[in-house]
Amino acid sequence: MNKDKQNNFKRETIGKVLRYVSGYWYYLAASILLALGVVVLTLSVPLLTGDAIDCIVGVDKVNFAALIKILRLIAAVIIINSMAQWAMARCNNRLTYSVTRDIRDDAAAKLQHLPLKYLDGHSLGDITSRMISDVDQFADGLLLGFTQLFTGVITIFGTLFFMLREDAGIAFVVIVVTPLSLFTASFIAKKTYHMFQEQARIRGEQTAYMDEMVQNQKVVQAYGHEEETQEEFDEINDRLEKCSKKAVFFSSLTNPSTRFVNNIVYAAVAVFGALSAVAGNLTVGQLSCFLNYASQYTKPFNEISGVIAELQNAIACAARVFELMEEQPELAEDTDAVRLSDVEGYVDLEHVYFSYTDEQRLIEDFNLHVKPGQRIAIVGPTGCGKTTLINLLMRFYDVRSGKICVDGTDIRHVTRESLRESYGMVLQETWLHSGTIRENICMGKPDATEEEMIAAAKASHCHSFIKRLPQGYDTPMGEDGGGLSQGQKQLLCIARVMLCLPPMLILDEATSSIDTRTELKIQNAFATMMQGRTSFIVAHRLSTIQSADVILVMKDGHIIEQGNHDELLAAGGFYATLYNSQFVTI
Numbered sequence: 247m248n249k250d251k252q253n254n255f256k257r258e259t260i261g262k263v264l265r266y267v268s269g270y271w272y273y274l275a276a277s278i279l280l281a282l283g284v285v286v287l288t289l290s291v292p293l294l295t296g297d298a299i300d301c302i303v304g305v306d307k308v309n310f311a312a313l314i315k316i317l318r319l320i321a322a323v324i325i326i327n328s329m330a331q332w333a334m335a336r337c338n339n340r341l342t343y344s345v346t347r348d349i350r351d352d353a354a355a356k357l358q359h360l361p362l363k364y365l366d367g368h369s370l371g372d373i374t375s376r377m378i379s380d381v382d383q384f385a386d387g388l389l390l391g392f393t394q395l396f397t398g399v400i401t402i403f404g405t406l407f408f409m410l411r412e413d414a415g416i417a418f419v420v421i422v423v424t425p426l427s428l429f430t431a432s433f434i435a436k437k438t439y440h441m442f443q444e445q446a447r448i449r450g451e452q453t454a455y456m457d458e459m460v461q462n463q464k465v466v467q468a469y470g471h472e473e474e475t476q477e478e479f480d481e482i483n484d485r486l487e488k489c490s491k492k493a494v495f496f497s498s499l500t501n502p503s504t505r506f507v508n509n510i511v512y513a514a515v516a517v518f519g520a521l522s523a524v525a526g527n528l529t530v531g532q533l534s535c536f537l538n539y540a541s542q543y544t545k546p547f548n549e550i551s552g553v554i555a556e557l558q559n560a561i562a563c564a565a566r567v568f569e570l571m572e573e574q575p576e577l578a579e580d581t582d583a584v585r586l587s588d589v590e591g592y593v594d595l596e597h598v599y600f601s602y603t604d605e606q607r608l609i610e611d612f613n614l615h616v617k618p619g620q621r622i623a624i625v626g627p628t629g630c631g632k633t634t635l636i637n638l639l640m641r642f643y644d645v646r647s648g649k650i651c652v653d654g655t656d657i658r659h660v661t662r663e664s665l666r667e668s669y670g671m672v673l674q675e676t677w678l679h680s681g682t683i684r685e686n687i688c689m690g691k692p693d694a695t696e697e698e699m700i701a702a703a704k705a706s707h708c709h710s711f712i713k714r715l716p717q718g719y720d721t722p723m724g725e726d727g728g729g730l731s732q733g734q735k736q737l738l739c740i741a742r743v744m745l746c747l748p749p750m751l752i753l754d755e756a757t758s759s760i761d762t763r764t765e766l767k768i769q770n771a772f773a774t775m776m777q778g779r780t781s782f783i784v785a786h787r788l789s790t791i792q793s794a795d796v797i798l799v800m801k802d803g804h805i806i807e808q809g810n811h812d813e814l815l816a817a818g819g820f821y822a823t824l825y826n827s828q829f830v831t832i
Contacts, residue, residue: 259565263388266345273341280334281396285404287327289542293408294320296535338392346385353377353567359575362642363602371454376570379453380446380563387560394553398546405543409536413522416536419514420543441493442562448486450566455482497558515540576662577644585664589749590653591618591780593639598648600638608634609803612648616796621781623791625824626800632784635800636752639782641665652750670743674755676735683712684719686738690746702745705771708737733761740768744775751781788825797821 267274294316301313354377365373409417459466459475466475515536523533598612609631616622624632637643638650641657649656657665670690678686687703688694694702699719703709711734715721723729730738743751753772773793785791792811799807799814799821807819814821 256561256565259561259568262568263345263561263564266348267341269348270341270344273337273344277334277337277341277392278396280330280337281400284327284330284334284397285400287323287330288401289404289408289539290323291320292535292538292542294323295538296529296531298531299534300529300531334397335393338389342385342389342392345388346381349384349564349567349571350377350381353381353571356571356573356575360573361576362637364573369454369458371457372450373570374457375450375453376566379449380566383446383563384560384567387556387563390556391553391560394546398553401542401546405539409539409543413519413527413532413536416515416518416522419518420511420540438493438497438558441489441496442559443565445486445489445493445559446562446566448482448489452479452482452486455479493559497556511543512537512540577658579661580659583659583661584655586652586655586660586668587664589668591620591749592616592651592653593750593780594651594654595638596649596651598638598650599646600634600643601646602634602643607803609638612803612805614798614805616780618780619778620796621776621783621794623783623785623794623797624800625785625788625791625797625821630800631803632800633754634803636671636754636782636784639752640669640671668748669750669752670746670748671752672736672739672743672754676732676739678723678730678735678738680723680725682717682720682722683715683738686723687719687741687745689742694745699745702741705744705775706737706741707767707771708734708741711737737768740771744771747775749779751776751779752784753781754784755786799824 298313298316298320301309301316357373357377406417406421409420455478459479466472519533519536523529593614593616595612595614598609600609600612601607612631612635614622624635626632634643638645641650641662644658649658651657652660652665652668679689684699687699691698700709703712703719712719712721783791783794791797795810797807797809797811797814798805799819801820807814807817807821809817815825
């Protein structure tokens with residue numbers, strides 16, 4: 247990204263952040279007003295201190311009455327100032343964490359509407375890093391900015407005002423040296439932005455890698471890949487270390503650089519103020535006041551320089567989150583999209599063409615006509631398009647051309663929710679969320695009665711092992727069914743579908759993780775469940791689909807054979823070869 251594009255990108259990101267901030271303008275306004283009050287109260291203390299010093303003329307020449315009055319006033323100002331700072335901190339906290347909450351909510355909502363193409367093309371860890379780690383980094387930078395930026399800027403202008411009022415000549419010296427400090431901070435900030443951008447990107451890569459390795463630690467250990475995994479992690483970690491050190495080092499230069507300039511300002515005020523006091527133009531109290539203001543004036547530059555460095559990191563992190571939020575969502579549903587209801591189960595695929603990428607063709611001129619209640623088995627070698635066909639039926643992906651109809655209606659003209667409610671789906675890869683057994687079974691039908699849930703569990707042959715668990719149906723599970731075997735998790739997924747009993751079913755290797763004895767029982771349960779329901783069965787074990795009404799044999803995205811089990815065996819084609827390879831021994 248060239249310099250102009252990078253600057254435009256930063257401005258766009260800042261504009262998006264400000265749009266979120268504008269939703270809480272009342273906190274922002276309160277924070278600015280309180281910052282103004284804090285600065286006025288803070289800057290009034292040096293004036294009062296100078297007046298107090300001038301009450302002490304010499305030995306036995308102290309105006310105690312005026313001094314005590316001033317000291318009481320200083321104490322009152324400090325107490326009120328502390329209360330104002332507390333209120334400002336509360337406003338800044340509310341503003342920052344309300345904004346980050348809204349960003350996370352919007353990012354999570356956007357995630358629900360992103361097409362599978364995006365999720366397939368980005369690692370889970372990187373997406374998680376954007377929504378958790380990057381938003382946290384953004385919140386830290388934003389909070390620091392609101393906490394110190396407003397008071398810092400107002401302090402600078404406030405001290406200049408008071409110094410101009412006291413002595414314009416010395417104030418002019420301060421104004422002349424100021425641009426040097428601003429230039430230093432600005433120069434370093436521009437250099438660090440792309441470093442923080444790279445740091446956020448590598449952090450996301452590291453999170454993705456760790457997520458992948460932790461989830462698949464059994465496979466790593468089974469294949470003795472621990473050392474290689476550690477080496478790969480070390481390589482990513484080394485890159486993050488180098489990038490982070492550069493980003494932090496260069497951003498850390500801002501504070502000492504501006505501090506050096508600020509010390510020059512302080513020294514200049516001290517020299518010119520002392521000369522003015524010797525000449526009788528300033529009292530000792532006024533000189534003390536000026537030195538105090540010089541210190542107050544330079545302090546915000548140090549704070550703001552630190553804020554600018556943190557804001558570079560915050561903006562870089564925010565840009566990654568907004569990049570996720572601005573991804574193209576799923577194609578919008580038609581404004582006149584209808585809801586599927588009373589589905590009979592007619593499914594028609596007419597001249598369907600589909601491929602995941604333009605370079606690699608997959609399904610070409612696919613035609614299929616399914617009648618209500620038919621059981622359609624789909625078989626074929628790996629990569630022939632079986633799972634892709636399921637993705638198209640569920641409209642996880644849209645066809646490139648042609649159309650898919652349910653009960654005569656193109657599925658692009660019906661709501662996705664009603665389409666997916668019409669299918670019950672059991673996949674080879676199980677998914678269970680953290681919660682109780684009951685919550686997972688009733689996921690598709692939260693209002694199910696106890697009797698309905700238990701009947702579904704019994705039909706799927708998981709009731710017996712559930713009753714043996716410590717809390718039965720109320721037993722909590724870890725992430726993705728932690729604590730249960732793969733077979734038990736698959737039985738729960740089957741129970742989930744049996745509870746809903748939708749008009750159409752999709753079974754993609756639904757019994758792959760179940761022992762042979764239980765599989766026979768499940769097959770009987772499936773046979774009962776499939777009565778009168780249009781069913782699509784994807785299977786590698788051909789013994790499970792012999793009773794299907796129609797078997798589609800796919801290869802390279804085409805149906806090369808079609809018929810029932812006996813017809814296909816008699817034809818002696820590709821299906822017969824597959825079948826014999828599984829059951830004929832030499």
